[in-house]
Amino acid sequence: xxxxxxxxxxxxxxxxxxxxxxxxxxxxxxxxxxxxxxxxxxxxxxxxxxxxxxxxxxxxxxxxxxxxxxxxxxxxxxxxxxxxxxxxxxxxxxxxxxxxxxxxxxxxxxxxxxxxxxxxxxxxxxxxxxxxxxxxxxxxxxxxxxxxxxxxxxxxxxxxxxxxxxxxxxxxxxxxxxxxxxxxxxxxxxxxxxxxxxxxxxxxxxxxxxxxxxxxxxxxxxxxxxxxxxxxxxxxxxxxxxxxxxxxxxxxxxxxxxxxxxxxxxxxxxxxxxxxxxxxxxxxxxxxxxxxxxx
Amino acid sequence: xxxxxxxxxxxxxxxxxxxxxxxxxxxxxxxxxxxxxxxxxxxxxxxxxxxxxxxxxxxxxxxxxxxxxxxxxxxxxxxxxxxxxxxxxxxxxxxxxxxxxxxxxxxxxxxxxxxxxxxxxxxxxxxxxxxxxxxxxxxxxxxxxxxxxxxxxxxxxxxxxxxxxxxxxxxxxxxxxxxxxxxxxxxxxxxxxxxxxxxxxxxxxxxxxxxxxxxxxxxxxxxxxxxxxxxxxxxxxxxxxxxxxxxxxxxxxxxxxxxxxxxxxxxxxxxxxxxxxxxxxxxxxxxxxxxxxxxxxxxxx
Numbered sequence: 001x002x003x004x005x006x007x008x009x010x011x012x013x014x015x016x017x018x019x020x021x022x023x024x025x026x027x028x029x030x031x032x033x034x035x036x037x038x039x040x041x042x043x044x045x046x047x048x049x050x051x052x053x054x055x056x057x058x059x060x061x062x063x064x065x066x067x068x069x070x071x072x073x074x075x076x077x078x079x080x081x082x083x084x085x086x087x088x089x090x091x092x093x094x095x096x097x098x099x100x101x102x103x104x105x106x107x108x109x110x111x112x113x114x115x116x117x118x119x120x121x122x123x124x125x126x127x128x129x130x131x132x133x134x135x136x137x138x139x140x141x142x143x144x145x146x147x148x149x150x151x152x153x154x155x156x157x158x159x160x161x162x163x164x165x166x167x168x169x170x171x172x173x174x175x176x177x178x179x180x181x182x183x184x185x186x187x188x189x190x191x192x193x194x195x196x197x198x199x200x201x202x203x204x205x206x207x208x209x210x211x212x213x214x215x216x217x218x219x220x221x222x223x224x225x226x227x228x229x230x231x232x233x234x235x236x237x238x239x240x241x242x243x244x245x246x247x248x249x250x251x252x253x254x255x256x257x258x259x260x261x262x263x264x265x266x267x268x269x270x271x272x273x274x275x276x277x278x279x280x281x282x283x284x285x286x287x288x289x290x291x292x293x294x295x
Numbered sequence: 296x297x298x299x300x301x302x303x304x305x306x307x308x309x310x311x312x313x314x315x316x317x318x319x320x321x322x323x324x325x326x327x328x329x330x331x332x333x334x335x336x337x338x339x340x341x342x343x344x345x346x347x348x349x350x351x352x353x354x355x356x357x358x359x360x361x362x363x364x365x366x367x368x369x370x371x372x373x374x375x376x377x378x379x380x381x382x383x384x385x386x387x388x389x390x391x392x393x394x395x396x397x398x399x400x401x402x403x404x405x406x407x408x409x410x411x412x413x414x415x416x417x418x419x420x421x422x423x424x425x426x427x428x429x430x431x432x433x434x435x436x437x438x439x440x441x442x443x444x445x446x447x448x449x450x451x452x453x454x455x456x457x458x459x460x461x462x463x464x465x466x467x468x469x470x471x472x473x474x475x476x477x478x479x480x481x482x483x484x485x486x487x488x489x490x491x492x493x494x495x496x497x498x499x500x501x502x503x504x505x506x507x508x509x510x511x512x513x514x515x516x517x518x519x520x521x522x523x524x525x526x527x528x529x530x531x532x533x534x535x536x537x538x539x540x541x542x543x544x545x546x547x548x549x550x551x552x553x554x555x556x557x558x559x560x561x562x563x564x565x566x567x568x569x570x571x572x573x574x575x576x577x578x579x580x581x582x583x584x585x586x587x588x589x590x591x592x593x594x595x596x
Contacts (some may be wrong), residue, residue: 012558213358216422
């Protein structure tokens with residue numbers, strides 16, 4: 001029997017607009033247990049001069065993680081972090097150095113500090129992006145924290161938590177054909193498989209539109225002042241993507257589809273079983289300031 | 296008559312000079328001479344960085360795929376700084392041929408309708424200038440767009456363009472289309488399936504057998520928003536095979552006229568002539584689809 005080739009027409013047959021990223025011509029399994037993601041926002045996390053407030057970032061992360069794991073007492077300093085890391089862990093913080101919109105140093109510092117509070121020695125914590133395959137900490141890690149800003153991406157549609165692990169591959173082009181559809185496969189590589197304790201998608205100043213490889217244009221960033229976290233990178237990316245779509249709708253006054261569609265998020269779900277991309281199956285907890293939260 | 300003849304001779308001389316000169320420009324050392332030493336108070340900061348096809352991912356993830364989909368050979372990067380002003384990053388991509396420098400430009404174009412007037416085609420918006428000239432695609436970016444930074448970005452661009460000197464040749468495929476029929480910013484020249492899917496998602500698989508040896512143009516019609524896809528293969532046999540593959544995967548219910556109505560109510564028609572495959576996608580009516588196909592077919596000698 002001949003293998004079915006998916007074409008543009010299959011999207012039409014499935015009744016979904018090709019360009020609407022929430023659609024994919026495969027059935028998602030129903031009745032799955034809901035996966036949880038936490039969105040927290042604070043109006044003061046960025047000051048008038050555009051500087052980040054590290055103290056507020058720490059508070060936001062503490063609160064969000066406490067809610068994520070259903071703990072009731074966020075006041076026990078660093079207590080919730082001890083649920084995530086053991087003193088014997090070797091922890092890699094997978095950051096992102098993309099020039100115009102990198103993972104801010106303040107966020108990296110807070111994470112390192114909190115992981116140390118959980119008892120992990122400083123020498124067993126590494127922060128890296130493009131050098132992860134040469135970094136002793138990452139090569140021997142027992143735990144990973146995945147942290148990066150959310151942005152539209154020229155080749156993948158969006159750059160989020162799933163895509164942030166591309167640097168764990170010795171030859172990224174292998175995962176890039178068809179607009180990065182198979183990025184979910186990276187998460188099955190031994191260097192990362194089952195190690196990620198936390199996915200943190202920064203929505204402090206997300207980029208919601210761009211054209212071309214450089215893709216960055218300050219016209220299309222806004223101060224959302226949010227942080228989105230979860231243990232499932234697919235659900236975190238799916239919620240982030242939805243926020244970008246809603247922002248685009250609000251900004252342009254009409255639906256301007258992402259180009260290319262961020263189909264790697266859905267492929268990570270349906271093909272690689274990495275997590276949940278269907279918003280109906282995601283329990284989104286919203287904490288803090290919710291003015292113009294969009295979602 | 297005499298004037299036309301002289302013009303033709305000049306064109307031929309220019310072509311041979313181009314062929315003579317282009318391969319002789321040594322990379323890096325010569326290319327770095329294109330970089331200005333000082334522009335409006337901006338000075339080079341740090342060493343010139345170079346990347347090739349194997350190392351481009353050390354510089355840019357994801358976006359590197361675009362250049363690899365064309366004939367990219369090497370990239371030169373130089374940063375410029377000025378006290379109190381945002382940094383400027385200059386990237387000069389050696390695409391080996393004018394066709395591929397033009398191709399990359401057509402892939403990234405569409406940020407603005409206005410022409411910045413630098414190189415053979417250019418765009419400036421939001422602190423980013425892109426242009427192509429000769430065999431080079433050039434990108435100049437300031438991290439924040441201030442008045443001074445913008446002025447410097449444009450001046451650096453003009454200086455580099457002047458230094459490149461010789462113009463590059465666009466793809467000959469463009470001779471088969473009437474450019475005025477299409478949105479000018481939506482004419483794309485490329486080789487591979489990945490770039491086609493970026494602009495027009497056809498299939499997750501390479502159903503047209505596109506590769507680095509195929510030349511293709513995707514252009515969007517002004518009148519109905521449909522698309523023309525014109526692909527040139529090395530051999531006539533390759534074109535026939537690709538057409539059959541496309542028909543089997545995309546339009547298996549094809550009529551004798553080679554046309555189908557797709558699920559969105561629009562019309563797609565495809566044919567092969569010589570070593571070309573011509574596909575008109577998303578035409579509003581059957582007649583429009585067929586007449587557009589015939590118009591292109593008629594231009595292929």
